[in-house]
Amino acid sequence: MATNTTSEAPSQTSGEAAASCTTAVPGKYGNVPITACNSYYNFNPEFAPAVAVCVLFGILTLAHMAEAYMFKKRYCWVLIMGAAWEAIGFGLHAAGAHDQQNAGYATAHNLLFLLSPLWINAFAYMTFARMVHYFLPESRVWKIKGASLAKCFVWADILAFIIQGVGGLMANPGNDSSTMKTGVDIYMGGIAVQEAFVLFFISLMVLFHRQSVSLETSIRVRERPWRPLLYALYGVLLAITVRIIFRLVEYSRGMQPSNPVPFHEAYAYALDAFPMMAAILILAVIHPGRYLVGPESEFPKKSRKERKAEKKAKKAEKQAAKAERKAGRHFAKVGELAYNESSDRGDSGSWDAYDMSEQNQARV
Template sequence: MELIPRSYKFWNYAPSIPAAVIFMLLFLALTVLHSWKLFKTRTWFCIAFTIGGFFQIIGYIGRLVAHNNTTTMGPYIVANIFILLSPTLFAASIYMTLGRIIRSVGGEHLSVIRVSRLTKTFVWGDVLSFVVQGNSSSLSVLGYETWAKVAVVGGLAIQLVSFSIFWLTAIIFEKRIRRSPTPECLIPGIPWQKALYMLYAVSALIMIRSIFRIIEYVLGNDGYPLAHEWTLYIFDSVPMAIVMVVFFLWYPSELQKNKDIEGNIPLAQSYSNLHG
């Protein structure tokens, strides 16, 4: 193991103060809105998403501090690890939303993966991605830079594969329910289609971001992405801000269990008969 010299620069540039402040404030505002929405609607399965917003805030504070501390490991670790792991927390709530959509329209029999296992399958994959990426910081501190990079790329690859399977699962479910509508999906007040489109949008953005991050770490410190700060903001910061905006605008609170709608088969059937 090689010890990192004190004069070693962890950044190929001095992180921009204005950019760090702008995105710190942007994610602060978005996280406050998500916190308000979370407690107002009591949509507790979205708590991981809100925590992801706090991770973004901490990460950009780290970049702000790093401007005058490019040779200090602390700000570098904080900035990288919190911004890197935030989408993993977003993903946890996104995965749970699909299960809620399927249950809200009584489409359990149309899911390619049993609903009781669906959320657990993707969330455990998410946890694995989180743990693998999270270990990269300790490896960096110990001086195992190569293994740290492998951990990040491996964790991102797990996330990318998980989201790809998730996307395919959602698309198959949508095709099946359009071909064989359930009585519940015809009831007004269950925005399952909007919720699905929201999931497609946020999943696509996180996948694009994961691909960028994999390319960034594979190319290494001498590669263009890590040598130019604008790439992080365009391919990571902006997409994640959009993810928070989209998720907030189409918040899945209406997918919460409703005694008057979910599970009320007589009501669902009468509505189906009325329109069929």
């Protein structure tokens, strides 16, 4: 779709280009050579492909909004955010294609395009955690409860989000070469962290898979089909991995003439946008709401009154434990004083008094 969206790679390194760049006179739609100081793109962005992809992501966003309402799955807002960011990002890219001197369009598209997959990744984590809670009798995999699994991996995704966000902002083509290089390094570190968590997460999915197969004969598992949704999540994480590998390859070779990837827009469509579109489509067809049904499919939520009562009970328990320790120290001190006084008088009952205090402390 965007195979003609190419740009000739610069004949010098990014550092040399930054040192010798000049401000070019913008042509049609603000287009300038990518080595110009006022260039915000590594290629000549095409309008039509950006509009088409924006529309497709927009349709998927609306579909997921409808399904979230239909299946009453509130946590689906996470996936909706990912799809919406993709749609908005490509809408801005289309606008930028006809206004290439607008740095805001270029920067916003770059950030939304780079960060939106993390929303999809987080949704996969949250869905699998609910599968563990719903399908497995003990609601845990590898001794990790479903609710804890969701919290741990969502926080891991947030960490990757922050790292990639900082790197993506610094790696914007409008910045100087030194800032861009630092940004690329930070971003690569962020996606490496993301992939490490993805691989560990897949290992937990395999454990879940094995446990579910072993429980296949039970009524609980037989009445709740888990395979389609698990296979869908495998597909989603595969798409995310393809996208991460693409970004690692793109940036690891640097902005050099020998590396054509950053200077051909078609690579970004084929190996980033389309895999994410496929992931969102898979989750629209095999929606978690079709398989995670009923109140048991969600993590139990305590009311405000219950949380307040639980907090009050814990506080009372701590105070009681503190009082017991204080009473124990008091008995020990009384016994010691009695022992010392009896020893001074040569009283043979001094040991008995001390022993009684020790026994009282032990009982406390």
